[in-house]
Each structure stands twice: as C-alpha cells, then as structure tokens.
Amino acid sequence: MDALHWQRISPLLDALLDMPPDARTEHLAVLRAEDPALADELQRLLALEAGDAGFLDSPPLQLPAGAIPGARLGPYRLERLLGEGGMGQVWLAARADGLYERKVALKLLRPGLADPRLRQRFDREREILARFAHPFIARLLDAGIDQNGQPYLALEYVEGEPITSWCQSRQLDLAARLDLFRQVCEAVSHAHANLIVHRDLKPSNILVTPAGHVRLLDFGIAKLLDVHPLPVEQTRTGVRAFTLHYAAPEQIRGEPVTTMTDVYSLGVVLYELLTGSKPYRLKRQTDAEWEEAILDGEPVRPSQAAAQADPEATRPYTPARLAHALAGDLDNIVLKALAKRPEHRYVSAEALSQDLLCHLRGRPVSARGQRMGYRLRKYLHRHRWAISATASVLLVLLAALGVVAWQAQRALREAARAQAMQRFVAELFQDAGTSANTPIDLRSLLDMGILRGERSLARQPQARAELYGVVARLRLGLGDYREADDLLQRQARLLAVLPEAPASLRLEAATLRGNTRQQLGNPAACVAFMQPQETLARQEEQHLPLPAAAFFNQLGRCRHALGEDATAQHLFARALALRQREGDDAGVAETTLNQAQLQADSGRPATALATLRQGLARLQKAAGPQHPQAIEMLRTACAVERTLDDLDAAVGDCRAALGLAQALHGDNHRATIDANRQLAALYLDLGRLSEAETIFLDATAWLRARLDPNHPDLARAYNSLAITAWERGDIARALRLQQQAVAGWRQSGNTGLLASGLFNQALILHGAGRDDEALAPAREALRLRQTGHQPGLVGDSQRLLGEILWARGEHGAALAMLEAAVRATRAGFGPDHSHTRRAEIALARARALQGDQGAVLRLQRLAQAHGDSLEQRKAAWLARAYAAALGCAQQPRQARLALDATLTDMQLALPEGGALPREVQQLRARCGAPAAG
Template identity: 75%
Template sequence: MDAQRWQRLSPLLDALLELQEPARSEHLATLRAEDPALADELQRLLTLDADQAEFLLTPIVQIAGSLIPGARLGPYRLERLLGEGGMGQVWLAARADGLYERRVALKLLRPGLADHTLRQRFDRERAILARLAHPFIARLFDAGIDQNDQPYLALEYVEGEPITSYCQSHSLDIPARLDLFRQVCDAVSHAHANLIVHRDLKPSNILVTSSGQVRLLDFGIAKLIDATPARTEQTRTGVRAFTLHYAAPEQIRGEPVTTMTDVYSLGVVLFELLTGGKPYRLNRQTDAAWEEAIVSGEPIRPSQAAAQAAPETTRPYPPARLARALAGDLDNIVLKAIAKCPESRYSSVEALSLDLLRYLRGQPVSARGERFGYRLRKYLQRHRWGLAATASVLLVLLAALGIVTWQAQRALAEAARAQAMQRYVAELFQDAGSAGATPIDLRRLLALGIVRGEHSLARQPLARAELYGVVAQLRLGLGDYREAADLLQRQARLLAALPDAPTGLQLQAATLRGQTQQQLGDPAACVATMQPRYALAHQEEPRLPLPVAAFFNQLGRCRHALGDTTTAQRLYARALDLRQRQQDETGVAETTLDQANLLADTGHTADALATLQRGLARLRQAAGPQHPLAIELLRSSCALERQLDALDAALRDCRSALALAQRLHGSNHRASIDAQRQLAAVLLDQGRLSEAEELFVNATAWLQARLDPHHPDLARAYNSLAIAAWERGETDRALQLQRQAVAGWQRTGTPLQQAAGLFNLAMILHDAGRDRDALAPAQQALVLRQSQRGALSPLGDSQRLLGEILTGLDQPHAAAPLLAAAVRNTEAGYGPRHSHTRRAQIALARLQALNGMPDAPLRLQRLGLPADDNLEQRKAAWLARAYAAEQACTTTPQQARLSLDAILAEMQLALPEGGVVPRTVARLRQRCGAPVKP
C-alpha cells in the first residue's frame, strides 16, 4: 500500500477501532455511501484485525523518517512513545544537546504526513500555546523544525491522571472537587482572555498532578478568535476534530464556536465530576444517537443521575446522600452551563466559577430556576417605573431600620456579656483571696473559676461557652487532657443550643476539641469532630483567616495520625498559605513543624531536617530566641539528627530544647517531659545508660498519671524503657515493657508505630538467642513497613533483622536475599555512609563468611575500619571486627582471641556501662575459647 493511501486510511481506521458495535457499522455505512472503495478497504482491515490481532503491530507501509526510541529530533532525544493518533504522535523526550537538562512531551506530526491542513493546524497550536502562560496550563517550552522538515512542539511533561479518575481514586468530597474544577476554570478563562477557544475540553485533557494541581492539555484544535477562519476541519467522511460526548450543540451543527462553547464542555465535565456519568441517557450508544441527544435531547439533573448511579461511582458518598447534596444549587449551575442555546448559558467561564464559589461560601447562586423568577421579572417590566421608585424608598427605610435594630441588639448583648465577665473575674479573685494565707495553685484556681462562672454567667450562655474554651486551653497547656475534654464537651452542648453563636467561636471550639482528642490518642474522633465543620471553615477563609488556618492545621495533624498523608499535606499547605498572607510568623513555624514531621514519616529525613532548620531561623528572627514553639522545633531537629547519626548535633539541640522548656514552663510541663525523653534517647545511643534510664522513668511516671493506659505516647515511653533495660542486659524486664508498648500501639497507634514496636520486640528476642520466638514479630514488622510507601530506611532495617534471625535459625538460603535487599534499601534510605547501612553490609558479609565465601572475612575486616569518630559508626566497626575474628577462631584461635580481647578493651573505654554491642562481642569471645595467658 502506498504512503498517500495509508495516510488517508490510518485516521479513519483509528476512529473505527475505537467504536463499539453498532456504532462502527453505522459509521462504515455512512462512508460506503460516499466512497465504496474506501469503505471496502477499511472493512478488509477490520476483518484482518479481528482474525489476526497482531497484524497492526507490523507497519503496513514504511513511512520515510519513522521515529524510534533513541532517535534525535532537533535538540531532543526520544525516549518512549506516550500516545498517537491517525495524524500525530507524542513522545517523552529529553534535552540532548547539553545546554540544560529537561524532560518534555514532544508533540509532532506522524512522520511522512504531508497534509497541508494538518500542518496549518500544527502551526496554529504552536501560536496558541505561545500566547499562554498560566500555572494550570501545560507550558510550551520550545518549538522548531528539525533537519528532516519535521515540526515539533516541546511541551511540559505532566505526570498525572485525568481529573475524573483522580477524584474517584482519592475519594474527594464535593468541595474538594469544586476546588479542582475552579482551577480548570481559571486556566480556560486565561485562554479566553488571550482570544483562544479550546474546543475539546474533556477529562483526558485535564490532568491532576500528585500535588493536587490541574494541568490543561491539548490545544490541537483550539481556535484563535481573532484569526482568519480556517476551512472546515470535518467532512462527512473525515474524523471529528472534537470529542463527541463533550461537544456543544453548535459544534454538532457546524455553527461558529465561541467562548460559550467551552462553557458547555466544562458543564459536561462538571456533570461527570459530580455524578460519574454523562448528562444524557440513551437507548443506543451510537454517534447518531449522541448527536440527536446533544442537539435536541433534555439532559437529566445531576441529582437524578446520582440517585440512579452505582455506589462505586459516587464515592465517598452513598448515591442517596450525593443526590441530596446536588439537588438545588448544583443542579441549576450544571444545567445552566449545558443549556442548548449559548445565550442561555453562563456568559463566561468566570461567571461559572464565581457561581461555584458562591455555592462553596453558602451564598445564593445566580443559576436559579426560571418559573417563578420569569413571571416576576415580566411583572416588574410592565410596572418598572412605579415599582422601582416605591421599592427604592421602602428598601432604604427597611435597610436603615434593620441595621439600627441589629446594631442596637448586638451592642446590648456585647455590653451585657462584658459586664457579666467583669463581675465573674472580680468575684473569682475575691474567692481566691478569701482562701486565707494558704496560696492557691493554678489548677485549683481554674476549678474554682468554672464553679464561679457557672453561677455568675448562668444567664449568659455565650459568655459561659467562651469561658469553657479559655479554661480548656489552659488545661491543655498544663497537660490536663481529661479535664480539658470534659470542659469542651460542656462547651459543645452549649453551642449546639446557640444557633447564632459566632462562627469564629464555633471553629475555635472544634479545633480545641480535635487537639484534645488527638492528645488523648484518638485521632479518629478528632476527624469525626472537625470534618463536619470543614465547609464552614472553607467558607470563612476570607473573613477569619487565622482561626481557619488553625482549624486546617489541626485537622491535618489528625489526618496525618491516621496515615492519610495526602490529605494532611493538602491541609498543611492551605494553613501555611493563610498564615503567610497574614504574616503570622508563629503560625507559619507551627505549620512548618507539622510539614517536617510529615516529610520524616514518609522517609525524607534530610529534607525534613532542612525544613525544620529554616522554620527555626525564621521564628527566631521574627519572635526572638525564647518563643515556646522553638522547643518543639529543637526537639524534632534532635530526633532527625539522631536518625542521621549526627549524635553531637542531636545532643546539642535536645539540651537546648530541655533548657528552654524548663525556663518557660518549669519541669512539670508536657514540653519539658517530652524534651527529657528525647534527650534520654540520645544519651542511650552514647552509652550513658544510667542517665538515660532515670530520665525515661521520670517521663513515664508523668505520662502514666495523665494519659489513658493505651495512649500511643505512653506506649512510646514503655518502648524507651524497654530499650534502656535491654542495653543494661535486663532481658526479662525489657521484654515485659516492650510487650506493653506493642499492646498499646496495636490498639491506638499508627502502622509505623506498630511496626516499630514489633521490630524492637523481635530485636530483643534475637539478642537473647530466642530466634524462633523472634521470627513472627520480625515478619509482622516487615509486612507493616512494606505497606508504607516511601520509607525505605525502616524497611531495610526490618529486612536486616529478619535476615539475622534466619541466619541464627540456620536458614541461609532464606536469609541471603533479605540481607541483600536490606543493603540496597538502607543505602537508598539512609545513605551509603550511615551506620544502619554499614550494619546491613556487616550482616550480609557475616552470612557469606559462615557459608564459606572466600572474600567475606576480608570484607568484614574492611568494614571494621573506623569510618569516622561517630559512636554509632564505631559500634558497627567493632561488630565487623568481632565477626571477622569469629571466622578466624577455627583457623588461628589464639590470634582471634587476642583480637576480640582488644575490641573488648576499646569498648570498655568508650562504653563503661556496657551495652548490647559489648555483650555481643563478649559472647563471641566466650565461644572462641579460654582466655589468652600472658
């Protein structure tokens, strides 16, 4: 077949292959009526495809200049084909001329095509994209023609999924879907402002990236409004340049398109985004049936479509609930956007977006039903002059009277509340002074304040609700979480009976309740409390930015605690944006801390530490070095530095955090207790076991007095005590404490905390020589860590421990692949020079030495060379040297015993209180034989 003939057949064959019967037969019959020979040839190709599925894999015609991966096109090297149609191809390509590095989506005409109209369309797309510069539109980076006269466009390569698929896979609620859709409206509005109509808006041309931002693609058939009209791009025997299901009636009829054509397509996309389906119900899925429905059919309401939809397409709502949510405003908005007559639609994309914003804010929308409103408008037109004058006077009088009355009522209420609060404060301190010479402490004063407030403010429920919130916040600061929860429960009952309570108070109350529930170890209850207020918070962003930011931040913490890192990241980003706009430096530092914790939990430890250090520097510059939030930033920095083997830096930051907490809050405060526990962990790593254990015991006693027995923070305290006891050689006590930690985390902890508890339990059992008992918890920890994407470092640690246990159980064939994977994952997660990476390399080399691999003992000796003066690195080096001596014990026992004695002497100087590594080396020395005589 000649190339020219194939160029005509290829796009028609592509279109037919995409159709289902009977639509394919109907389209083929239309072609046969105009060109029987063409239709017969297409029929033969379809028959071949049905009989031999592989025939299209071999080119029917070899077109000159065909492209393959690795080929050069201008300054770009092709990597792989992303997609193609009858007329064009899109390749993933990389800059190959050395000027700079960038991966792009390279769009080009199918090699060998010489159609002048297609070349004109390609040139027009380049001109259109050159006009556009918007964050939600895929950017044009470059354009040109290569040496073979092949034009190309280098576009931004977008890794994402269609907007409808993204919303389904992430189970987004209606406000989140509308937020995404309004991003699309912003992009299309930008195109319209540049006199460009897209003409092919559909979900596959609207991708959403992993960060939750849309990218509008494919301006291949877009139209420049100010350009000279091109000849028609569709014939009866041709292929449509637009997608039928999203086409406007005027496109079907071949009439001129305008910006309101894009409004219609956006309306169809919005319908599908909200309901999971299309706005028409057809008996036959054919092109003709679709054209008839679009031109003259009556679309169904979104609420009706939702009620009839399958439950899997309406997530996260059941169909009946979604139908109720869509009924009314959203029904009217969508139907106005897809009106048959362009003049009946929204006048612009901005108008559609503004109506959606009004809906999100709980304001009236412009897309109201026409029946009553239409009759009313007609009546007003007939009597417009007389009614206008009368209505104007009445409106002015009523508005003035309403404003005066409202202001007077509000002023009286505020005055009454202020007087009541003044009396309350005066009476409170009178009662405190009447207690005699005995000083009254803060907790007694707060309890007395509640009793007095309930008496003095009995007729002021709003003032009493505010009082409960203030005292609950003070209780939280003292660590009295149960008392705070009781006060906030009373506040919630009061606010439920006050429908006109200020919005700011409602949001603050929900935020405090969520914070308290999280502190009590119940993030699920926190989400259940706060999520119903999400729409209210979203609505109040412009008026109450700081309370809304605090709300989003706390909801993000609870989502993070439940493992929903994607939603947490989105909530933190919104809180940070609001706080930066208001120049709330303390709030910015708080959200920065939460973002760093999220990064650390997803395996990005170095990035998390850099984020914390930037946040601490910014806080100190804005608020000075004594701000209370600096305690948490320093403590989190200490934890991350400890993970990165930087023990000296970790010790410095932990000591600074503890000193600042004690200076600002005293020793009996939660901030001081947490800083003590963090410092104890660093001291434990440095071998200062007695100091560490004393701090751990104090912190645990404080937490036991205030938290539920199964609280995850108390489980963490038991875990710390268990590791301290294990380092001291108290195996039975360590196992008892570790099992308490595992039980607590399995009831209320996250999967990562559960994995950490099981890992430590298996580690203690393995060190005690109980490898059969250690096997099950080690396997469970590995499974849990495998389920947490992105955290390679703890995954590698679990693989190493399980490999060591299998080595102890004499199962080398099962241990070897685990230890090899541990080396790869610890190196990828921690870095090649980290002590955990070295421990994995040592475990693998030891197994290979036990199996008789000749070069394994030499690798153990090399791993025993000190990398630096870091204590964790030295511990790993001592182990490597000890395992090398273990291998030499059978061939040169006296030299091996001398080597082990030298290692024990070195460790005695560095770790005078002993520890796990000295015990391990001592056991190897004991197995190697009698002491060497001088």
C-alpha cells in the same frame, strides 16, 4: 497510501475494529450510502485484519518519521514516548543544544498535516501563547519545524494525574472537587482574556500535580491544526481536531466556536467530576449516537445519575447521599453549562466559577429552574414600573430598621459580655491576692475562676462558654488534658442551646476539643467532634481565616494520626494558604511543622528534614531568629535526624532548641525542660550515661512537683530513667520505673506511648533473661503498634518478640516473626538503617544457630557493613560478636580473640558501657577463659 488519505481513514478503521461484528455491518452500510468507495476500502482492511491480526503493527503512514528514543529534533533530544493520538505523538524530551537544561513535553505533528506556511503560523501562535503567565496553565515554551520538515511544539512538562482519577483515587469530597474545578475555570478564563479558546477541554488535558494544583494542557493546539483546515464533512466520516465526548453542539455542526464552547466542555468535565459518568445515556457507544445525543438529547440530571451509580464510583459518599448533595444548585449549575444554545449557557468560565463559589458559601446561585419563583419574577419584571416605586421605599425602610435593630442588639450583647468578662477577671485576681496568706498556684486559680464564673456569668451563657474555652486552653498548656476535656464538654452543652453563638466561638471550641481528644490518644474522637463543623469552617474561611486555618490544621493532625495522609495533606495545604495570606508567621511555621511530621511518618524523613529547614528559614526571616515556634521546629528536626542515625546533627539541633528555650523562657520553663530531656535521650544513645541520668533526674523532679502522679508526661520521664537504669545494669530499678511509666500511659489512653512503654518493659525483661515474663508485654506492644501506620515500629516489636520466642525455644515461631521484622523495618526505615540491620542480624543469628552456613556468612557481611553513624557501628559490633560466638565450640581461641577485639572497640566509643557491651561480655564469658601463654 498518502498522509491525507490515511488521516481520513485511520479513525474510522479504529472505530470499526472496536465494534462487535453486527455493529460493524450496520456502520458500513450507513457509510456505503454516503461514500461507497470509502466503505469498500474499509471492508478490505477489515478482511486483512481478520486474516492477519498484526497487519497494522507497521502503519502505512509512519508517525512521525525518525521519532525514536535518542533522536534529535531541532534543539531537543527525545527520551521516551508519553502518548500517541490521531494527530501525532507526545515525547518527553530534553534540551540538547547546551543553552540550558530543561525537560519538555514535545508534541510532534504528523508530517502530512504540515503546510508551507506552518512556520509562520507557529511563530504567531507562540507569540500569542507566550502571553500566558498563569500558575494553572502549562506554558508553551517553543515551536518550530526542524531541518527535516517535522513540526513540533515544546510545552512545559507536567507530572500529574487527570483531574477525575486524581479526585476519585483520593476520595475527595464535593467541596474539594469544586475547589479544584474552580482552578480550571480560572485558567480557562485567563486564556479567554488572551483571546484563546481551548476547544478540547477534557480530563486528560487537565492534570493535577502531587501538590494538588491544576495544570491545563494543550492550549492552542486546535488552532494550529485548523489555520488552513482540511475539508471536514458534516458527517461522522469527517476528521476532527477535538474529542467527541466533550464537544459542544456547535462544534459538531461545524459552526464557529466561541468562549462559550469551552464553557460547554467545562460542563461535561464538571459532570464527570461530580458523578463519575458522562451526561448522556446511549444504547450503543458509536460516534453517530454521540453526535445525536450532543445535538438533540437531554443530559441526565447529575443527582439522578449519582443515585443510579455504582457505590465504588461515588466514594466517599453513598449514591443516595451524593444524589442529595447534588440536587438543587449543582444540578442547575451543570445543566446550565450544558445548554444546547451558547446564549443559554454561562457567559464565561468566570461566571461558572462564581456560581460554584456562591454554592460553596451557601449563597443563591444564578442557575435556577423554571419553577413558580421563576414565573413570579417574570411577572414582576413585566409590571416593574408600577411596583418598583412602592417596593423600593418599603424595602429601604424595612432594611434600615432591621439593620439598626440588629446592630443595636448585637452591640448591647457584646458590650454586656465584655463588661461581664472584664469584671469577672478583675474580681478573680483581686480575690486571689487577698483570700489567703499563701500564694495560689495557677491550677487553683483556674479552678477558682470556673467556680466564680459559673456564678457571676450564670445569666450570660455565651460569656460562660468563652470562659470555658479560655481556661481549657490554659489547662492544655499545663498538660491537664482530662480537666480541659471536662471544661470543653461543658462548653459544648452550652453551645448546643446557643444558636446565636458566633462562628468564631464554634470553630475555636471544635478546634480545642479536637486537640484535647488527640492529646488523650483518641484521634478518632477528634475527627468525630470536628467533622460536623468542617462545612462551617469552609464557609467562614474568607471572613475568619485564622480560626478556620487553626481548625483545618488540627483536623489534619487527627486525620494524620488515623493514617489518612492524603486528606491530612489537603487540610494542611488549606491551612497553610490561609495563614500565608494573613501573614500569620507562627501559624505558617506550625503547619509547616505538621507537614514535615506527616512526611517523616510516611517514610520520607529526608523530605521532612528539607521541609523543616525551609520552614525554619522562612520563620526566622519573617519573625527574627528568636521566635518561640522555632523551638519545636528544631526539636522535630532533631527527632528526624535521630531516626536517620545522624546523631551528630541531631545533637546540634537539640542544643540549638535548648539554647533558644533558655534565652526566651529561662531554665525553669516547660519548653526548656522538654528540650533538655530530648538532648539527654541523645546522650543515652551516645553512651554518655551520667550526663543523661543527671538531666533526667532533674526533669523528673520538676515534672513531679507540677503534674499528677499518673500524668502521661511524667510517665515519659519515668520511661527515660528506666532505660538509663537498664543501660547501667540496674535491672530492678529499671523495671520498677518502667512499670510506673506503663501504668501512667495506660491510664492516659494514649496507645502509641503505651506501646513504647510495653516494648521497653519487654526489652528490659529479655535483657535480664526473664523471657517468660517478657512475652506478654512484647505481644501487647506489637498488637498496639499494628493498629497504627508506622511499619518501622511494627518491625522493631516483631524483632524483639522473635528474639524472646527464640530464647524460649519456640524456634519456628521465632523465625517467622524475625522474617516479618526484616520486611517491616526495610519498609519503614529503609534497607541501610540501623534498626533494619538489627532485625537482619537477629534473623541471621537464629538461622546460623540452626546450622545454616549461609547465615554465618551473612552475619560476617553485616559485621563489615557500617558507616560513620554510631548506631550503625553498634549493629556491626553486635553482628561481629554473634559471628565470633558461633565459633566458640570449634575454634575457641580465635572466637575469644575476636570477642575481646570487639569489646575493646566498644569501650573506646562507649567508655561508660551500656546494655550492648554487657551483652557482648556475656557472650565472651560463655566462650571460656583465654588460653594460657
């Protein structure tokens, strides 16, 4: 069978094979009336398939010859098949001629479609498509015909997901979907400006990258295929170079295509993106039914399709809510794009995108139905000359008067508010300097400011609302989260009765309140407060880019705290784009920091570290080497390196953060105190107990003089001192301090910090042999951590609880808990992390104590598995000590020698001792005295 004949018959055979027997018979009857020979041949092929289901495994036309992994086509080497269709195949290929290295998507056309003049056409098409330089279009890199006559196209290889499935899997809201779709319109408009019509727009040709950017594929392919087109019959038996479900009526009729043909296809994609379904409802899914629907059928209104949809397909909305959101503007926009006649559609993809932007901003759209308002406009148009003169004069006068009155009223309000605020601040500081012989501290001054403001600004509620926000922001900086929350609640009550309050004040209020609720450990409340204002932020992001960016950034932090990482990433990306556009260097650094924290918490610490390094370099280049935001970025890098067991690098970054804080703020500033405390925690890991304790004592004294007794930051200081005391062996002091930390964190409501405090409390009690007391805090810590989204921390709690249960003699429950700990730490930290090793060591020891010789060997292997990191070496020492202690009964002398050698190694690295050397010393003591001589 030759290529041309197979090209004609193959899609018809595929369609018949997909039909039930009754539909096949009916379809063949229709074909037989048009082409009896073709129908007979198809019937013979169907009979062959019935007798041998594998007869089509080797097609009569090989597609294309020689296309196997490793094969060479022109300068490219094929690696793996990406996809296959009626016109050819798409391969992942690499440049193989040594000129440069690049992965490409190599499209191989069927040899039967080749033409002696195809190379000339390829060259001309390559020149046209080379003009594309758009971020949302996958570029055509090369085109040619190899030495065997095989035509190929080399395009930019895009790793992405079709736009419809990308949006559905992430449950994006309508605004986010429309933003993505407007990227598609922008790409199509760019192509149209370069005199290229796509002709085959569909979701599989519109990919979204992991970063959330659109890439449009397959530009120019239809042109390549129809330069000298094969005869296309005006029936369903013809060969098509487009996808039927997304084709415009003029394509079905075989009429010339225009840019408005692409507008129709965009309308189908938009319909599917919004509703999850196609525009037409068919009784039978046949090509004939589709052609009839596209040519003559009326599409179902998107809102009606949404109301009847499966609830799973409309997430994150319910069908009723989605139908309500689509009714009106979006219904009209989509149906205008799907108009049967090209002249009734949008004149361009850009016009479609502009209407969508108007909808997003709450402005009128051009797509309107023929209702009373439409007929009234027609009437006015017919009598425009008689009406226009009078209407114009009246309109100008009314508009001028309205604008002048509005501006005057607004100016008076703003002036009065500014004067009131200025007078209030002046009087406040005047009283602060004369009202007492002793200086007033900042908190007292803020309390005085609120009392005076409520009196002096009693008749200016908007100014009073702004005052609450300013003082709340200062309270947040001091760590007074509950006081800040109380002020913001008062502000919210004022704003509820101030419909004229500016959007900037509403956005700042929502951002502050969300931040406060997050600091209090309640991210769900943060989202509940902020979510109703997200529409306002999207509407105002062009006019108020920095307040909108701060809003998106804070909402992203709260979404991240709830484990909604995909939504958080989208919000961070939106905030970053606005801040980059406005040149807000500090804001860009803040959002980059949040993105890195998201990456670290989702199990990608190496990626997080790279993001931090790049963000810090950009900040230092734009704002100089001593920007305050760099302190927090260096501290976060230090924390990430600590989780990676890279203590040396962590110490370097923490010292850099401390040095910068001292240079910018001096020694007596909160930023310096916090950086120094973080460095002290590293000293504790390194066994430098005296240095760590000195820093912790100084920091605690500084915080105690400035914070409430149960402040969460003071509780953090008590926690650090407790761990230091435990490392030194002062169990009574460690427990007393740890109980203070737990009490402070429990009162603050921050479940993450409370879980850490309870974990440390159980750790100290377990180390002291008080396992009955350790059981309750260990179980509560595990329960709290299981409500979060950090499997590594869950695994740590499971490991500690398993060790406590084993010590209590509950061996079955202990083994189950230790096995779960190994799985969780591997998932959260990775297979080679020190925390994973500690879980594996605890499990191996428990099994070895039950007589499992395989577990003994496992302990010995873990004793040898360590790298350069001190934390890895600590795990290896513990495994070596456990393995040696197992031999105390049978080979006491060898066991004691091994334990003594382990203690010697530990003393060299940890001269001040610590909890781990103390545990090994206890094992050594239980093994007995060394033999005489």
